[in-house]
Amino acid sequence: MNTGRFFLVLAGLVLLSLSAGSVWAQAEKIKIPVAAPFTGPLASFGEGIKNGALLKEDEINASGGINGRMVEIVLADELCDPQEAAAVATRFAHDPQVVIVIGHLCSSATLAALPIYKEAGLPAITPASTNPEIGRLSSYYFRNVYRDDFQGDFLAAYAEKVKKFKKVAIFYEVNDYALGLKDAFTKAAEKLGLRIVGAESYMAKTADFKAQLSKFKMLRPDAVFIAGYAPQATLIISQARSLGLKCAFFGADGLDDAVLLKNPDAEGLFVTTPFLADQGGARVNDFVEHYREKFSLEPNWFAANTYDAVGMAAAAIAAVGLDRGKVRAWLAGVSSPEKAYQGITGATYFDENGDCLKAALVKMIRDGRWVSAGEQLR
Amino acid sequence: MPTTLLEQSSLFLQQFVNGMTLGSIYALIAVGYTMVYGVIQLINFAHGEIYMLGAFLSFSLVSGFFGVGLPFVLAVTIAVLVCALAGVLLDLVAYRPLRRSPRLAALITAIGMSIFLQNLALLIWGGQIRSFPRAVIPVFLFAPALQFGEVVVSWLQVVILLTAVILMVVLQLIVHYTRLGRAMRAIAQDQTAAALMGVNVDRVVSYTFALGSGLGGVAGILVGLYYNAVYPTMGYLAGIKAFAAAVLGGIGSIPGAILGGGILGLAEVFGAGYISSSYGDGIAYAIMILVILVKPAGLFGRPSSNKLYRG
Secondary structure (H helix, E strand, C coil): CCCHHHHHHHHHHHHHHHHHHHHHHHHCCCCEEEEECCCCHHHHHHHHHHHHHHHHHHHHHHHCCCCEEEEEEEEEECCCHHHHHHHHHHHCCCCCCCCCCCCCHHHHHHHHHHHHHHCCCCCCECCCCCCCCCHHHHHCCCCCCCCCHHHHHHHHHHHHHHHHHHHHHEEEEEEEHHHHHHHHHHHHHHCCCCCCEEEEEEEEEECCCHHHHHHHHHCCCEEEEEECCHHHHHHHHHHHHHHCCEEEEEEHHHHHHHHHHCHHHHHCEEEEEEECHCCCCHHHHHHHHHHHHHHHHCCHHHHHHHHHHHHHHHHHHHHCCCCHHHHHHHHHHCCHHHCEEECCCCECCECCCCCCCCCEEEEEEEECCCEEECCCCC | CEEEEEHEEEEHHHHHCCCCCHHHHHHHHHHHHHHHHHCCCCCCCCCHHHHHHHHHHHHHHHHCCCCCCCCCHHHHHHHHHHHHHHHHHHHHHHHHCCCCEEEEEEHHHHHHHHHHHHHHHHHHHHHCCCCHHHHCHHHHHHHHEEEEEEEEHHHHHHHHHHHHHHHHHHHHHHHHHHHHHHHHHHHCCCCHHHHHCCHHHHHHHHHHHHHHHHHHHHHHHHHHHHHHCCCCCHHHHHHHHHHHHHHHCCCCHHHHCCCCCCHHHHHHHHHHHHCCCCHHHHHHHHHHHHHHHHCCCCCCCCCCCCCCCCC
């Protein structure tokens, strides 16, 4: 009995010292937090973010880390929920080891976290939030993705010039991302002479879109623009078809998800995306190859943008060290094409708001697969 | 907006069909609330989760989520039976031990069970929206059954309406013309007296849960097919709406639940279609509140006497 207890205590002590050792070793690593939805309905978007970050982490650590120190990606799940995002942001803001955050994915989540980072003087790069307001609201927020006003303009031009649509109806979700898109698209369409014959909204929680779609059917649009996210879009398209709505459907980067590939009704859908694997050079091919090797998946734009965002964060820390203010200043200094960060998604440099200008590309579903649209608009 | 009279009227007709479909689904769920309330005066807030379970079970059995894919009809039958069993189990585990406790205790337990079941589903099936694979569903369901002008009624809508009507008729027959039904009505009037007359109260309550949960399961399957979307939180909103429908019709009254479901479904669709698409739900609830203000016991509810199965 007694010897047994002695060994138990000994084993406990050994375990304790081991775990203490590993904590100490972890303190040596440079933490880079990545916040996005990793569970819940938008988990498949978050998966791209996670994988892109982990791939970059591997590469940085394989080449000796940042000035000799290893990097550790810390994942924080916020479910694309503004409340959760604010909670996660507060945790980072109070962690002295954190000097930069990569995230969030959804614009509503980013806008909820933004004032918290701003107050804490903590710089952040979002690889995916496209709402136009983000850059203007904080000098600590940067993004390596285009804005919705650009994306909305681009989509309107593509719909009018390439697709030759005359009448379009808009179906938008009530959130910061979709509202920004809808407004930009509407403005651009008016200038181009593309008629908006109807605009209806929906809530993310519902699964019944038939009331609004029945209205659209009577308006006989050439196409319906779905401003929102993929989980609802796939339901919308199926319900529209069951009502006999035969027009085309298109959307923005929020629809860029594999869930639509499983839906035979979504054949022909086209979407904008910031990244196409077959439209890049040798570095992109390397990235795609490594990504496939590590995750047995095709990389999407979330992965590519996050890969570059983590790369920029690492470059900033390598140049100025672990200091929030200096990291922000370094990022703000990346302000012209000559100083741009050269990543797999092209050259990234920021304007005075921390926004960047990047090309939009178009892809569509053909035979249940995403393919680059034959005609791109540049 | 559509301009001609023909377009206007076909839009109205289409919305009516959409609303009736939605309404019959609400009615199927609402009946489960109202039956349980009638018998033991408990608002079973976990009922929406039984509906969600029906959708998930049929999806899983049909798509081979658990390893084997079953034929559609068999999968649906099993799913409904398991839902009925789950309802009985729910009562056995969570409510029966509290039968003599204050009502509030059982109500809070019901809310707890609702959260528990939702998270259990999240654990088993994950958070993303699941869709029935197209190959396993009878194809005709998605074909239009009726088409006049611009109005399309799909076979699925016809099946939903017919299923709801048939089940409601069967339920009324059970309640009014069988021994079980008579026992249920007796318990609703006076539990103690019924027990003294030799009614096995616990067993009748179990049957009530089985019936109500089976109907909830059917509703879940129909909705899963209709929207082709199955997800862990689907029971919450549908449960609240069906509860509102039951209250609107007068909780405890089966015909009231049917009428309440129909009104709520139509109000939601017409609200979204004619007033504002973001406020479809709001308009449905506003109607409920108005009815309750005028008739506090609901459309078919009588405030004085106790409860079940009139009309």
